[in-house]
Amino acid sequence: MLQQTQASTVVPYFNRFLTRFPSVRRLAKASEDEVLEYWTGLGYYRRARYLHMAAIQIVGKHAGQVPDSVDALTSLPGIGRSTAGAIVAIAFRQTAPILDGNVRRVLSRFYTINGKRGAANTEKRLWAHAEANTPIKQVDVYTQAIMDLGATVCVRSKPKCPDCPLASECNAHRQGREHDYPSLAKRRSARVQHARFFVVINGKGACLLQKRPPRGVWASLWSPPQYPQTTSVSVFGDDFDLPTTTIAKTLAGPKFRHAFSHYQLEIEPIYVFLRASCSEIAQTHDLRWHHPCDRAEFGLSAVAVKLLTEIDSKRAS
DNA sequence: AACACGTGGCC
DNA sequence: TGGCCAAGTGT
16 A cells, blocks of 8 residues: 555555455455445555565465565566565564665665666666665564665655754765755656546436556556447447447536646536436446445545535435 | 546645 | 656567
8 A cells, every 4th residue: 555655645545454454365366346445545456456466476376475686576467576675674573675766765865865766777776776785683673674764764855954864975965966966857747638527317317437457557447338429329329238328317417637647637518417217227246336426446546536525415405 | 658547735 | 737656568
């Protein structure tokens, strides 16, 4: 959960998740849909599916015991070198380096490493320093400490160098150039992509959801059906095996933008209201009706939740 | 190497 | 506000 996600965001998700899935075996036994349900709103949903797969592998190949070596851990889906290092160092108290965003920033400043983020040479140098500094004794304490130093003192903007126990030995600070490290990552400016969702509501107020494909954005989550710009509302009925005569009315909802790391999605919802008599149609393996007020026992993206919430508030008003 | 993958926080 | 980032990994 903590991969690319701040700890304060994770905390409530972590608590709910551990309450529902208190052991590797319980997680392995759960359905993917339910695991995704507990990830709804957290983002990077691939992590949830990898964690579920990892739990299944741990039960199948490791007798239900989380492996204690970096090699065995990195062979599990979703666990790379840094996460494996954190598990080995903190859970098993064995020497293994980590290189997360915090350690990366501390080391970049301490050793004035200004290579491009992600470049092979930069990564190699950072990992070498991480490894050289990882102690034999109290490796769990050290690992937590260097992460916390980055999270609370050696922060990205306005680092608190006067509070830093490493300040006198930090090359960037000695040069008064702590703001120059780590060098800024070059990020492509966000492009706008367009998407259109059909928000189909039946006479009982339930919304039609479709399971998204296992690849791409919001993989394996449930959402209002997305269709290409070329699909017209008039042929909508055929696409879902719904007689067009069951459509009471259609309505173009207000467009809204959803920001991602590298692009913006401009979402154009089209509301399709069905007559009450049509509430039992379109129950297939990847289509289902969902009442917004019911607990979703499957994964939804934050955007899907937003849409469903809007539908529910409109019904109420 | 470059890119996809989500959402919320910060300035 | 838009850009950048966060307890990164897999393709």
